Structure formats: structure tokens, C-alpha cells
Amino acid sequence: MFNCAALQATHEVCEEEAMSAVFMFDGDDDDAPLGCQESNTVDGDKSKLKRPHVAEVDHLMSDDADSDDGKPIGLRKKAASERGGSASYEDSEDNKTLAARFLRVTRGGTSSVSIPSSKDKPVLPNNSNAIKRPCDSNNQPTSQSALKKAKCSDGTSSASASAKREPRAKDNGNDNIPLAQTRQTTGESSKRKDPLAKNIEKKSPSSSRDNIKGKAKKNSQLSKTTEACQGRKKWSTLVHNGVLSPPPYKPHGVQMLYNGQPVTLTPEQEEVATMFAVMKDTEYASKETFTNNFFNDWRNILGTKHVVKKFQHCDFTPIYEWHLQEKEKKKQMTTEEKKALREERVKQDDKFMWAFVDGVKEKVGNFRVEPPGLFRGRGEHPKMGRLKRRIRPSDITINIGEGAPVPVCPIHGESWKEVKHDNTVTWLAFWNDPINQKECKYVFLAASSSLKGQSDKEKYEKARKLKDHIHNIRVNYTKDFRSKDQAKKQIAVATYLIDKLALRAGNEKDDDEADTVGCCTLKVENVTCLPPNRLQFDFLGKDSIRYLNTVEVKLPVYQAIKEFCAGKHKGEAVFGKLDTNKLNAHLKDLMPGLTAKVFRTYNASITLDTILNKETEDATLLEKITVYQRANKEVAIICNHQRAVSKSHDSQITKLNEKIDELKALRDGLEVDLEKAKKGKPLGYDEDGKRKRNLTPEVLVNKISSVESRIQKMEIDMKTKEELKTVALGTSKINYLDPRITVAWCKTHEVPIEKIFSKTILAKFGWAMDVDPDFRF
DNA sequence: TGAGAAACTTAGCACCAGGATT
């Protein structure tokens, strides 16, 4: 594990300016996401999120859609030659050298982290099938792996990539078409027309199985080939051991009090009481919805005749205290005891942690069945506190390869709800969410699996493709701002907001969910028109995270929003004629496969690419990492990725301030000493009354400089800490930033990749590691 | 065409191991 503490961002900030500046943004100069344009305070219940300083984003702001179009945001001022094969920013060394250098840096040295490779993946020794990953360049393509390989190939220009593409060219001769597009033409569009495809079209998890078993099975090879060509078939063989159920409840026998009297509870009743008792010190425990929901569900288990009737008379403290004791006991365990426990857990997990997909050993993501508990919804969720009952094998549907051994049901005498063999889906098991019966919980492969990697790559390829269409899309919606067709006009304005503010699509929500909105579901009270052309957005988005942002928009957009809201009452939708289906249907007309969320990926990745390539200089490693973190921060702000301020934040800042003060006092003292030393005078006495050792002016100058740099580092650390206290950097890194941008940048600038990506993220992005250093998003 | 189901991605937070500091 590497130490990231030392990598704390040390970028410059101009906090006051950042807080007060109003970013001018007129209609002709607007190709940056507005998320980073306005001084912005996003301070939900938890935090204040500062918008970046002008200087940090002005390169994004300065692009001119009309004069310099067709290029992606932030890149428009760059010479065309900077893009494509002979990028002018590239390192002077040739690609091979860079690649070799990268390998040296990442695999060698003192780091214990190496780039994950398919070859490092553990395999079943007795498995005679091809064990290497389909995408592994060393793999001799079998008919099947060649097919998969074709799906994995991307449009990168590296030598290794082109070498990899060879089999694909043989396969379909479709080499120049971006992956997403390839999928589009061979997949979605054809599957609807192909009569054979209809046979394997799934109706529901169960009907799909029947289809495959019935028709597709009979049509065997031909049908399978068709499926594969269509990209519907996700695997050929799938072997796994099912899911790991939580251990049964162990009663503790500690009695809670009712009206001050100990109460006897059955294990089942005690289990639920304990779930509530251990949450005593959380915010949930003081929320009425939570306690009401808990009590209602608990009462059902207690039965009407039970002595416990009213929540107010319940005292769960004895159980809570028992819980604290247990926690303490666990804490007091010796290192060896903890280690033994851990090893036991690992041993138990091992059976369920792996699946074999087409003969390749892949990690399973969430193989543990969710244990029972009280539902912890986010925000003001109407169901918070409800009992999430225990999931039994009879609730669980298993998906496994035909002919593969069916996982043994963990409870004797019980059986799985169903066993299916659906190779058009990637889930290994699912059950219905006990809180919301119509929702399902799926067990998928881990993010490091090639199946997930493949779809990840397709996602970024689609976002890259948007780069080629974005100009037309912007021209298109700008034209429709003044459309007389209200539906058209609403689509145009909504698309503009999604593009510029990186808003989410905003599906309709039920009454039994937290009241949050996205673009299509914005309500009139979420938008305030501030003349002449500013809009203030204030709403709770996904996870009830507050989005608060004031932006200057194109005048027609401002007028349109004003018009949409006119005469409407609180609670009514701004975009009354719009929903995500209509919006996405329209987007698909503009670019195949385009949906609202692609804009978020596009804007995030293009922002990272632009900042990294514009701002990275020939600097120290630490400084280069700082550039990366600053870019990462920009993206997190654009996407409104927030986190709660840690409980200890204030005390940490106070401590840092105290330390800085101490160091400053030390420095001042040394400066006095220096003056004395220069004059040849004795240095006098220290605080303890001891005579100070005489030092030469040179030594003192060195000491002062050392203290000074420590002060500077601490001040920067503190600023960074303060700045990032509400910004979550991880979410964008994991979900929105094309890892190839990062890998290419690391190669070009000799930054070890593990300084940016943790071990887990490295494993997730294994598919991106061999990217050419010249790669640009 | 719209509703609802199914499948998958995106999200923040709790917890914990392990390094740094006292």
C-alpha cells in the first residue's frame, strides 16, 4: 500500500475570490459546463462546496462555440494537430520508450503495486478450458475468444492495440468504427429486426430462461452465433458457488426495559430490538419517521398481546450498553486474535468470491447476502427504519451455466427460489428487496472482471463519440430554444442544462421514496429566475444531496424557463411536457446510443483531459500529482460529488493552526538568533533557562529555511484539507473519468500510476493500462 | 405510448487496517 497522505493536493486557492466571483457567461462563449462557472455554495445539510477560482477554469470558459466549434470543450483553442496521431504535446521519447518507461516505473522500483494483468489472475489448475482472459493480448484466439476479443478492441493507436485488433479485422472488417458504434450497428438496431433474434429476446428473468431453453437451445449453434453477434450473449459458461448467507442470529439475552421493568423477548423479537438499540447514537434514532417505522414493524413481530405497547415506554439502553461492551471486547482483541479471525473469514469467503466465466476465474462483487437490519434510507426517506427482513435461500434466484453444478443450498431442507441459465445477463443471483418488493438486489461480478471492464470501456467510448456530435447537438438545441413547439423547446432547454450543468436525467419517483429531483423532474420552486439572465438552482438530487448553483445562462434559456414556470404553483414540474424517455429518445436521434448520463461522463472526462494537458509542467512528482488532484476536484465540483465533513475536521484544523503558530514562533526565535550570530554575540538562553549552543549564521539560515518550508507545507495542507472537506474525489475517479486519460498522462509525465489509482481501482481499470501515451479523450 | 419490470451504474457512508504521531 502506498502512502497517499503525502500526496495531499497542494494547489493554490483563492478562497475569497472563489466565493464571491460571479462568472460571466454569455451565450456565445459557453462551452464549459456551468457547474464550474459560477461562484457556488452547495451547502446542503452537511456542507459548503466552493466553486473553483476563476483562474482554475477560465480556460474552459474562454472557448467560443461559434468561432472554434467541432472540438470538444476546453480543446477548441488547441491546434488541430494536437489531436490525433502526431500530438504536439507528446513526450520527445518515442512511444515504445514511454511504454517501457511506464512499465519500469509501475512494475519495478519499490512499489508493491503492479498493473493488474490477466496473467496475474488466479486460475483453476484443473480447468482445461482457455483460462486467459479473452482480452489478453497473449491469448491465442479460439473461435470464442476471438469473438470476445473483437468486442474488447478499442480505437487506440498503440502498437499493442493494433496488434490486438488484427483478429478483429478478420472477424468483421469493421476496424475503424468506434466500439460503441460497432455495438450499435451489430447490436441494438439489428436485434429488433432479426426474426431469429426475436426467439431469444427475453421477456423476464424467467421467460428468458424458457426462451433460451426452448427455442434457442433447439436452434443451438446458429442461434448462439446470432446472439453473440448481437452482443446479447454475455457468457458461454458460468460456474460459481452461489451466495454467502449471513450467520443465524445469536441471542444475547440482555433484557431491555419497558416502563422500567425488564422485558423478556424471543430471539426473533430481540434481534429487531437490538437492531434499533445499536443505532442509539446515530441521527436516525432521533427521527420520527425512523422510530415510527421501526416500532410498527417490531410490533408486528411482538404481536398484539405483548406487554410492549408504546415506543415512549421502551428503554433500549441495556442492549445498547451490551453492544458497546461487545465493541470494546472486539477492540481489545490481540493482533493475533484479530488476524486469526480475519483468516477464518477469508477462508470462508474464498468459496464464494470467485466465478468462472468462460473458463476464466473472475472475482464476484457482492457475494454476501445482505443481512437483516433496519432500512437506512438517505434524506427524508418515508421508509427509513422499516425492518429489512432476513433473506432466505427460497428468496434467491441463481443464474448459472447450463450443466454447471448448482450451488448447494445453505439451509438443509430448503431450496433456491429458482435456478436459471440466462446467458444474456451478467448477474449470478438476485432476490427481491424486502423494503421495496418490486426492486431487485443483484449479485454481479466485481468491477475488476472483464465483463464489467468491457462495459466500462464501452461507456467511455460512447462518451468520446459524443465529442464528434457535441457541436451539432449544441447548434440543434440552441435553435430550438425559440421553438413554438413547447415540447421541442423543453427538450432543448433540458438538454442545455444537462450539458452545461451536468444535471442527471431525473426520472419520476414514487411517493414512497425520498423527494429528490433531476433535470426532467425539476419543480418550479427549484429554479429562481434572477434578472436579467441568471438562474438559481436549489434542489435535492440523488442521495438527497443538495444542488445549489447560480448561473448565467443564454437569454433565450432564461426566458424559456421563466415561461415554463409562469402561472405554475409550488410542486409543479418546470418541464411539464417532458420525461426521461422522451428526452433520451430525442438524444438517440442526435447520436446513436446517446442518453442523458453520457453528458456527465463526457464533460467529466474532457475536463480532466484538458486540465491535465494544459497545466502539467515539467515539475516535481508532488507538483504533478497536485495538478491531477486539482483537475479531479474540478470534475467532482462539476458533478456535485459531495461528502460529509468528518467529525474531527474542526479539531484537526485547530491542531494544524496551533502547530503552524509553534513553528512560526520557532522561526521568529531563530531569526533573532541569526541577527545575534551575525554580530558575533552569544545567543542567550532558551525557555528552560539553559544556555543556547552557539551556531554559525549559515547553520541558522538553513534551520530557518527548513522551518519555513515546513510552515508552507502545513499551510498548503490545511488549505487543501479545508477546500476538500466537502468534495468527494473518489466518485468521479471511479465512475466518470476515462482511466486512459490518467494512464496516458502518467506515462507521459512519469508519474507512477499507483500514486493516482489505488490497488482496487487499478484492478478495475486493467483494460486501460496498455493505452498509448498519446491518448487523448 | 406509457407503465412497470429488469438490469445495470452511480453514490455516500461506515468501518477498519495500518502508518504517523505522541
Next chain:
DNA sequence: AATCCTGGTGCTAAGTTTCTCA
């Protein structure tokens, strides 16, 4: 050795998109 602090990871809630059916 005890405590603090941090980043990494697992967990699971909450989204989006796609598919199916009436």
C-alpha cells in the same frame, strides 16, 4: 504502547437505461 488520522474498501441505497407488455 496508545492514540490519532487517513485512505481504502465493502456495503447497499439510489439512480439511469433498457426491455417488455398491454
